[in-house]
Amino acid sequence: MKKTKLIDSDGFRRTVNRLAHEVVESNKGGENIVVVGIRTRGDILARRIAGKIEEIEGHPVKVGTLDITLYRDDLRGKLDQPELHSTEILFDIAGKFIVLVDDVLFTGRTVRAALNALMDIGRPARIELLVLVDRGHRELPIKADFAGKNVPTSIKQEVKVLMEEVDGEDGVFLIDND
Amino acid sequence: MALKSRHLLGLDGVSGEDIQLILDTAVSFKEVLERPIKKVPPLQGKTIVNLFFESSTRTRISFELAERRLSADVVNFAASGSSVSKGETLKDTARNIEAMKIDMVVIRHASAGAPHFLSKVVASNVINAGDGAHEHPTQALLDMYTLREKHKTLEGLRVCIVGDILHSRVARSNIFGLKTMGAQVSVCGPATMIPREISRLGVPVYHRLEDVIPKVDALNVLRIQLERQEKGLFPSLREYHRYFGVTKERVDRADRPITILHPGPINRDVEISADLADGEHSVILQQVTNGVAIRMAVLYLLGSSN
Numbered sequence: 001m002k003k004t005k006l007i008d009s010d011g012f013r014r015t016v017n018r019l020a021h022e023v024v025e026s027n028k029g030g031e032n033i034v035v036v037g038i039r040t041r042g043d044i045l046a047r048r049i050a051g052k053i054e055e056i057e058g059h060p061v062k063v064g065t066l067d068i069t070l071y072r073d074d075l076r077g078k079l080d081q082p083e084l085h086s087t088e089i090l091f092d093i094a095g096k097f098i099v100l101v102d103d104v105l106f107t108g109r110t111v112r113a114a115l116n117a118l119m120d121i122g123r124p125a126r127i128e129l130l131v132l133v134d135r136g137h138r139e140l141p142i143k144a145d146f147a148g149k150n151v152p153t154s155i156k157q158e159v160k161v162l163m164e165e166v167d168g169e170d171g172v173f174l175i176d177n178d
Numbered sequence: 179m180a181l182k183s184r185h186l187l188g189l190d191g192v193s194g195e196d197i198q199l200i201l202d203t204a205v206s207f208k209e210v211l212e213r214p215i216k217k218v219p220p221l222q223g224k225t226i227v228n229l230f231f232e233s234s235t236r237t238r239i240s241f242e243l244a245e246r247r248l249s250a251d252v253v254n255f256a257a258s259g260s261s262v263s264k265g266e267t268l269k270d271t272a273r274n275i276e277a278m279k280i281d282m283v284v285i286r287h288a289s290a291g292a293p294h295f296l297s298k299v300v301a302s303n304v305i306n307a308g309d310g311a312h313e314h315p316t317q318a319l320l321d322m323y324t325l326r327e328k329h330k331t332l333e334g335l336r337v338c339i340v341g342d343i344l345h346s347r348v349a350r351s352n353i354f355g356l357k358t359m360g361a362q363v364s365v366c367g368p369a370t371m372i373p374r375e376i377s378r379l380g381v382p383v384y385h386r387l388e389d390v391i392p393k394v395d396a397l398n399v400l401r402i403q404l405e406r407q408e409k410g411l412f413p414s415l416r417e418y419h420r421y422f423g424v425t426k427e428r429v430d431r432a433d434r435p436i437t438i439l440h441p442g443p444i445n446r447d448v449e450i451s452a453d454l455a456d457g458e459h460s461v462i463l464q465q466v467t468n469g470v471a472i473r474m475a476v477l478y479l480l481g482s483s484n
Contacts, residue, residue: 051432053364067206070218070478081483120215 012170015148020052034096035178036064042102064089071113093122105131108142109119179484185297185304187312189354203475221250226282231257246474303448303480318351320472330357342371370411396437425451
């Protein structure tokens, strides 16, 4: 197993800063922006992005957490049933500009599930997708509006995102499983 | 994370981890029930049949809502007016329904053990919605969920089940489940309504409410099943109420608020006084709401693994 560091902790911080600035710029300030992260790690990243937008714009930004377990297309046939957690979006998303946040964009199936889940909660004005790493290999017509880093990968490789809140350090690694 | 069994036939022998998993999963479904669109897709394409050989309103509606909110297709079967009244056996009924390609069966039956029998003759997941005086696991799970919601933990919680323990599947399932989760369970009722074998379950027995009320955090008041009282187990409803009716006056003598549960339907001013049933420490309607979330959790956990 070979482990290559793609982003170190300083790079991680700079990437989050840049992404937050891009969101603010493309939304022209973004009074109406709410940030929703996909469990797990997308939610932590979402809190960081929202914190940064607050810092830049000086107004509070609401953050929610989305659990997509019930919307997965591979729920059946999985030997190990994924643990179900709660969705915590404690505000009305109707009419809002949602920035949907995940750590890694891969097949696009997670994002598809997240879009369906959001639509069941309310009718946002717009949803944009923000990811830390886009590793390619899409199976659905989905693309990120804001991507921290595009990484060409082979299907056998694994992209691992570590975050201080749960892993003790920030970083992105490419893992070769042979 | 998945349940150890493919069926939910009772809480006797179900592990603490499995009960914990069901209760935790129900928390997520309770959030779904608060949404404007109370429907999620995990059981899309699954067909569930509700086989009710005994009449029921709330349990059947609760199961049906839970099934529909998980996007399952639902078929209802009531014994009256069906092939059962033409003499068909349970096995044949079940086999025939299963031949129509169903995935899960929810069964209520007047005979104890009917769901267990069914689980051996059909390939579907079987959920017991009450079998005779044996078990009613989803009711006990929703009682435990409601108690946990109110008191934060079941560990060490003191719960007394009051009333007709002899005929009560709710009491039995509660005793098994609560004891597994570390609660202290006792029962209280007339001697004629307490089964003699109860001591084998390790449950203290009281015959006077006055003796037990000072020692508990919650009372689970069972319904006097008027339809099962031909045997004269107590002289009259009025007398039952005088000695075993849970009233505000009796409960107020305790030095702390006591949570009041009741599986419904209530006989007002028989086993419970109306003011108490509607009072601030009553969680009777929360039980009904939580019932849908618990049943969604059970159906989801059984139906989406395989």
